[in-house]
Amino acid sequence: MSRITAAERAAMAHARELALRGPRGVNPQVGAVLLSSDGRTLAEGFHRGAGTAHAEVDALSKLAPGEARGATAVVTLEPCNHTGRTGPCAVALLDAGVARVVYAAADPGDASSGGSERLRAAGVEVDRLDVAEGEALIADWLFVQRTGRPRVTIKWAQSLDGRAAAADGSSRWITGAEARAHVHRERSAHDAIAVGTGTVLADDPKLTARIEGEPHAPQPIPVVFGSREIPDAAAVRQHPKPLRTAGHELERELRALAADGIQTLYVEGGPTLASGFIRAGLADRFTIYLAPTLLGGPRTALDDLGVESIDEQRRLTVARLEQLGRDLLVEATTESEQ
Ligand SMILES: NC(=O)c1ccc[n+]([C@@H]2O[C@H](COP(=O)([O-])OP(=O)(O)OC[C@H]3O[C@@H](n4cnc5c(N)ncnc54)[C@H](OP(=O)(O)O)[C@@H]3O)[C@@H](O)[C@H]2O)c1
Incomplete structure (x- = not known):
């Protein structure tokens, strides 16, 4: 039986809408929603382009310290695992005490992938949802990454x-x-x-x-x-x-x-x-x-x-x-x- 909840499904659909508010460019369009353990929306965020906060970090920035403890992060793209112009999102989620992460498309980057393993290794529950929709959202960006x-x-x-x-x-x-x-x-x-x-x-x-x-x-x-x-x-x-x-x-x-x-x-x-x-x-x-x-x-x-x-x-x-x-x-x- 799937452990995905109705609140997580709704949050993922909303995260896709949020993603589209960001610009097309060198970075992918990504949306994130943070849910409390009882399925309430705590915060939402999206990526506004290269050099700005990633969607998860944008959402976390709207909460007071400690407020995301035990929360679920629903993200259209796997949280990244590398330090570019911003720090690794996987670490930001760990530091905030997020207990569960649900993501759609996998991060294909050589340097940035591995976020889900890092989260799992630290004891965070990780699941995937709406993989095809998540990949369709960034299909052109994925094409550029590949070619x-x-x-x-x-x-x-x-x-x-x-x-x-x-x-x-x-x-x-x-x-x-x-x-x-x-x-x-x-x-x-x-x-x-x-x-x-x-x-x-x-x-x-x-x-x-x-x-x-x-x-x-x-x-x-x-x-x-x-x-x-x-x-x-x-x-x-x-x-x-x-x-x-x-x-x-x-x-x-x-x-x-x-x-x-x-x-x-x-x-x-x-x-x-x-x-x-x-x-x-x-x-x-x-x-x-x-x-x-x-x-x-x-x-x-x-x-x-x-x-x-x-x-x-x-x-x-x-x-x-x-x-x-x-x-x-x-x-x-x-x-x-x-
Ligand atoms: N029916 C249609 O859908 C359609 C659409 C567009 C145009 N047209 C018609 O097509 C005609 C113009 O055709 P055209 O073939 O002369 O124009 P074109 O393909 O628009 O331009 C050819 C020019 O492209 C440049 N170019 C740059 N890199 C190239 C590369 N790797 N390979 C080839 N060319 C490269 C070269 O410019 P330089 O010589 O300046 O270096 C070349 O002379 C017009 O009659 C127009 O009305 C029809």
Whole structure:
């Protein structure tokens, strides 16, 4: 029989909500609730970003000395076991006299994991609850911990015959309003948005997220890859977030983005940059908008992917198919993402 109480289940659900009040960045979003032995909420806390108190310590700071003695700490992430800019949370919980800890996701860090063992060794009861929900809450952060780079979505819109633009380079608008609205929601759901200089010079995109013409928070950070000059009058320079520029070494550039807390990148093209990401094995998810139109000609949606022979093809798995007005959205992932 599970020893998890109804109060602990409710506290964990609330801790997940608290976690989301913290910012996305180099540190995970974490929430914590402290319960008395009879299940009352004593205090709650969340992590407000790198260099600030961890969620458990934030919650403990709201109590008088001795008030947490015998309490249960319900935390979305395993209490850490290392001294970074803040001390180990496992020790803070021990020092406060917490008797029981219930956590969801395990801490994957080489240096920071081991908090639960340390607590158990000191006689604290430790249990886990809602593991999948806890991991889903910080899935992008966990991806960065595992790979050292943001999760990359590649987006493009194409005619049914696989063209991204007409022969003269014009590509507005292949798809209809519903598909374009979907793109804007995707922009807002990513931490950063990337295009190559070719797209900036051809289309002058704003790279903002807009719903029915109005800005839609949160806005992704705009990133332009390439060495060509971005004109002073380029619309992307008016973006509410400061423009970042990046070079050709995609892996290195992605690591730099991750170091600045960018967990997800939405690559909006064009074909040259998108193909570069795919060729380098740096594409995780694809959102491909298929418009029922034919363009023919040389402007294919992707260029060389380094596939010389059919056994080198880049196989994808379709995760979702959706009709958006007259267009179709195909969402796919690389097989390594399964
Ligand atoms: N249908 C769609 O979804 C869609 C989306 C976007 C664009 N488009 C269309 O695509 C056309 C522009 O395409 P494009 O291919 O010229 O533009 P692009 O992919 O946006 O830009 C290409 C440039 O990206 C830079 N770059 C930086 N790192 C790179 C790397 N590792 N690999 C490759 N490129 C890298 C290079 O810039 P430097 O040369 O400056 O170094 C390169 O010339 C336009 O006609 C636009 O309308 C269509």
